[in-house]
Amino acid sequence: MSARTLTVAALQTAPVAHDTEATWARYAERVRAVRDLFPHVQLVVVPELMLAAEAPLLQSADGWADRAAVTVPGPLTDRICALAAETGLWLVPGSLYERRDDGTLANTALAVxxxxxxxxxxxxxxxxxxxxxxxxxxHFVVFDIPGVTRVGLAICYDGSFPETARQLAWLGAEVIVQPTLTTTRDREMELVMARANAWTNQVFVVNVNAADPAGVGAGVLVDPDGTVRQQAGGGEELLVDTLDLAMVDRARAFGSNGLNRPWAQLARYGSTIKLPAYEGGTFKTPPWAAGS
Structure with a gap:
């Protein structure tokens, strides 16, 4: 088993509604504070659309997404990159409204x-x-933290579709980072999905929701056994945890909770299972599981 670890700070916070400059100042201040208080932290994650300064649900403004949209790369991403270089941290700054070349808007997460x-x-x-x-x-996206792990990105409602976590894990993700902006009472079902996605794919899930008043909070860190390691309340809160990536190795070798080995079973029989929902294709064993 490996001795790899990743220390994550999941910052459950809220933007300053409809004020992108004030929100940036809050974000940068919080990131620097995390660096100063917890110098062993490697990765800082904040909620979905944090830097877009989205307002609480009943205060949303028509056309705000269009007004808050930025290009990627652009001046805002330059700021984020400079902050990452200054602090020496990996940053997943929630997500942004991105104005694409064709004029459409995307809800876009970055890793810096x-x-x-x-x-x-x-x-x-x-x-x-x-x-x-x-x-x-x-398409789904993963990135490598060299010498440590591979991380997959998901955003909020993505977690309600089993295909998301399955594909990210298939691509080699051991940790799924999922910035979220949930303002409604279905948050409880999202917590069920966070645990299910972690357990069925034998990965860590870092799901950080917006704090009150922007969201209903309840950010979670879940391990490959589907166990909630930490869960926030409704207000601003910081979840700091050192993820032992050997737990992923152990779960995939011996089963989640020492019992269940879905990836090993898929590696053995997946190519024989017809999948009509996917145009009749079959499951392809990921390279990392070929020896299972």
């Missing part, structure tokens, strides 16, 4: 390295329709 470079750009594949008007992305 301590070198101040964009390591991954992910556009939400499953926007919360019919309420969310952004155009969907068409």
């Amino acid at each position: 390295s301590p070198a101040g470079e964009i390591a991954a750009t992910y556009r939400k594949v499953f926007p919360w329709q019919p309420y969310e008007s952004t155009a969907p992305g068409d």
Whole structure:
């Protein structure tokens, strides 16, 4: 078993509604405070659409997404990259409204390295329709933290589709980072899905929701056994945890809770199972599981 660890700070916070400059100041201040208080932290994650300064549900403004949209790369991503380089942290700054070359808007999550470079750009594949008007992305994205782990990106409602976590794990993710902006009472079902996605794919899930008043909170860190390691309340809160990546190795070798080995079983029999929902294809064993 490996001795790899990843220390994550999941910052459950809220933007300053409809004020992107004030929200940036709050974000940068919080990131620097995490760095100063917890110098062993490697990755800081904040909620979905944090830097877009989205308002609480009943205060949303028509056309705000269009007004808050930015290009990627652009001035805002330059700021994020500079902050990552200054603090020496990996940053997943929630998600942004991205204005794409064709004029459409996407709900886009970034991963930025301590070198101040964009390591991954992910556009939400499953926007919360019919309420969310952004155009969907068409593929899933992972990135490597060299010498540590591979991380998959998901955004909020993505977690309600089993295909999301399955594909990210198939691509080699051991940790799924899922910025979320949930303002409604279905948060309880999202927590069920966070545990299910972790357990069925034998990965860590870092699901950080927006704090009151922007969201209903209840951010969670879940391990590959589907056990909730930490859960926040409704207000601003910081969840700091050191994820032992050997838990992923152990779960996949010996089973979640020492019992269940879905990836090993898929590796053995997946190619013989017909999948009519996917045009009659069959499951393909990921390279990392070929020896299972």
